[in-house]
Amino acid sequence: MKTNPLRLFALLLMAGLGACDAQPPSPQGFAGLGSRSAEFASVTRDRSFSFPLDHGAHPDYRIEWWYLTANLEDQQGRSWGVQWTLFRNALRPAADQPGWNNPNLWMGHAAITGPYGHRHAETFARGGIGQAGVSPMPFKAWIDDWHLSGQLPGQANLTELQVSASGSGFRYRLQLSSDKPLVLQGDKGFSQKSGQGQASYYYSQPFLQAQGTLELDGNSYVVKGQAWLDREWSSQPLAADQQGWDWFSLHLSSGEKLMLFQLRHADGRHYRAGTWISATGDSEVLSEQDMRIRPLQLSRVAGRKLPTRWALSIPSKQLELTVEALQEQAWMPTRFPYWEGPIRFRGSHQGLGYLEMTGY
């Protein structure tokens, strides 16, 4: 559950306010998002999802994202990671009408992490003019010349997609396909983010097989691997004292998928949750009591210390893992910076995945 983007996007937008009301970001959940969001639609239990319509934007809600990560391998057997993200943030609840006074702001992030380091790109767009947006049928999410789209007219499960993005010195284009259905995270898509009721709608397509090419500094690499697509939207997902979060998505070599996150509270009582997804796509909610998440080793990244090795365990699943970043320096020095990169894990299970850390 990538709460980070929302926070970082909002923080970016609020950055200008810093001068007038110079509050430290932490007490108000970074960006004052703990504050009123009453005008926006609120997230409630028992919403019935309707696909493919829900793949499109939900302008009644303040924030929303389309988030793809892929763990890839080139022909020499080297590991790569790819990130493609599109965020939507509404300044105010209003119809998604054409024109510059459309309330939506869009932000795209793209990154390649591999044996030669980490590259990233960032772009912004205003809603209402066609520079960025998402249409559900056929599915197409775009900002500038970056795309995440499917050719099929209506895809309930987002099983055939292609993704492309480029930045300074890099470019990627991947074909994605899956034969499994979407996975609703949390309680049938209602994903709680704190003990105080903050929540988001959240579903994923974690079974995507990826293949395509990466270009880096003029060299081309043919790659294939697995990808994970997240969809999430909300209006007020964070509690006031939540400082940051650590989010894991794991592709177990046995075919299962695992999503875990912890929202770090100032008092040390972190909020944790997750989903265990069987190889056939059946999901099982994991709660705080089911898991242990512990940083093992800190690395110096971009002038700060971040845990790049973690111990994860889920006793009920006999899962004991040591998780390690493939590239410690997978730092996203975007307007609001965070860490996002591929990981490898060993222990009771093996496999690859993605880790996101914010608020460090």
Added chain:
Amino acid sequence: MAVLYWTLSALCSHWRRHPVQFFSLLTGLWLATSLWTGVQALNSQARDSYARASQLIAGDAHSRIGARSGGRFSQQVFVDLRLAGWPVSPLLQGSLRLRGQAEQRLQVLGIEPLTLPRGTRLAGQALADLDLVAFLDQPGRTWIAADTLKALDLAEGEQPLTVGGQALPPLYLHPQLAPGVLLVDIGVAQRLLDAPLQLSGLLLSRDFAAGMPRLPSALDGQLRISRAGDEADLARLTESFHLNLTALGLLAFVVGLFIVNAAIGLALEQRRPLLRTLRACGVSARCLLAALALELCGLALLGGVLGVISGYGLASLLLPDVAASLRGLYGAEVAGQLNLSPQWWLSGLAISLLGALLAGAGSLLRAAHLPLLALAQPEAWHQAQALWLRRQAWLAGALLVLALLALVFGASLAMGFVLLACLLLAAALLLPVCVSGLLAWWLPYCRAPLAQWFVADSRQQLPRLALALMALLLALAANIGVGSMTEGFRQTFIGWLDQRLAAELYLRPESPQQGRAIEAWLAERAEVSALLPSWRVELPVQGWPVELTGILDHPTYRQHWPLLEAAPGAWERLAGGAGLMLSEQLARRLQLGLGEELSLVTPQGDWRLTVVAIYADYGNPKGHLLVNAAALQRYWPGLRPGSYSLRLPPAAVPALKQALQARFALDERKLVDQSELKAWSGRVFDRTFVATSALNSLTLGVAGVALFISLLTLSQSRLGQLAPLWALGVGRRQLVLLSLGQTLLLALITLLLAIPLGLLLAWCLVAVINVQAFGWRLPLHVFPWQLLQSAALALLATLLAAAWPLWTLYRVSPAELLRTFANEN
């Protein structure tokens, strides 16, 4: 230290006894510094405004994409380019007026902050510090500079209405914004400017532009990329204007220094006995010199402070006119509120100090070489006068040669000013030579002893008055030169305007659609005898911004478009499509003559045209080209007319204008009749030269002061010469009249020399400086009435300057006259 202190106080006691002298010295320093710093303040204020304007969007030295026609284009172009991976950011520029403040035109700049290239600075502020939410959300924000806010008499947070009734987002102060600019979100700009879905430009980051990207072929015909620095910016366009102001300021400064020189020289002369006594009392030469230098510095600082303060005052007085000139001439917005850096104040003081030292250097040097025990004798007038004159003549000759070289080989504005400076200096140096020669020639013709004395004594006074007379000569010549140039320019300009503005009504439609509708509507009107559309494209020609206008073949142009030079059948060749007419300044810049070829870069490839005529285009900083409309449209297909000239009986103008306004809601900028346009141009012209003529008159005033001080100096030491005459029976009244006659004689000779010098100066201004600075050459006009006025003014200044010294002479008691004999030993 104690010695220095006492020496200094002994020296300063002189000023207590001679307050008039003290104030003269101070006045010189004050005037010189004041005029110079005033001009500098105007220049720096204007440059600051340009810098603010050019840094409105800065940081990454962006390239821009604009429409080839110079107009607006569809917003979809921006989206299409973004979707093709081009990191462009949209801009919309335009101007508007606020309701109730119709005379003030404001520039609107619409930006899209999210897509601005990273590292962009908006009016000096980093993007990261921007309050994006407030800017993008409803009701948004209008950034405005403090001086603009004040000029509009509005307060922060207000939401004034445009004349079209659109409310601006709340005004929000931004210190570094350029004056007259409203910075708003692109969507707001489209609403305010009534340009829905329209853009005027796209910004491109330097990194991306460095890869020399090519526009997609579908857009290439419509748009062009201009690399950073391609466009001639305001600083470049206005350079010559400021250089002219600087030259005037410098002239005033130099004239002011003449005063300082005269006053210091006088003080030294009078304090010779004191200096000698001090030396005899054991004060070392070094100490004495130090004390004199300290005294000078103190005076310079005092005069400097006064000068800088009044310079500030002068600048704030002239600023509205200068700002109006710059707006009228170049469309440059200059803040109406003076805002000067500490540097300006310090440099003002420094220049005063430097000037005082320069002016006093001679006196200090003489004091240093003061023979210890030599008798305190008044300076011998005749001593080495011949040598002095000869030296001056040689120096003047050398300067004249230099001036000639600058005239022949110089091809820049700076060389033009070198020519002027050499010419003026040479003339100034030659002045005593000429006057002395004239008097020497006249002397043998004088029979009566008193007449002989009159001429010989005048000649003797010359070295002491020379500097003041030089100042008068320079000021008067400048007055005549600049006056003739201005007046000549005015007549030429007005005449040209009368001829050029032949159509009765000028109309600019809001959009091509409206243009079509207006064309159709006007076709029905019987009173309109001709509707002459013109097509306009802006493009750079060899790096210079140029407006290309396409016109129909119509007798109106043949009769009313004044040509400076024309090849045979020029209008026929223009109509044929292969001919090109161009403005005088552009012809000079491109060094093109009749019959030569110019190649234009168009969307359809190169277009080669032959120059068939050159016309005057006064007051246009950009280049101008005239071609046939049909040919233009071949190279810019789909281009719509940008404006229309209407021919109709003058009596029918008001009615038609009213009908057009009512039918198409055109505001007064889009629909102008001939008389309004002429009146407006005349106003712009007049304001342009207000500052120039004000400075000019002030310079003449300064010269008057210089003369006054010199005469005062003379009168102090002239008792010795006048006493014998008095003793021989010449009455005091007669003596006063004789002295007045001498002063007037010298002034008159100076004046007679100043007139040809002034005319020469005027010629240099119209034939050299104007050509280099603006690109147009004006005919030289001589205005006898103006010459008379200047001469009368100079004589008046002389009389005023002579009045006080003569009055003291008149009031001198016989006892004092007698005492001069008692002092003789």
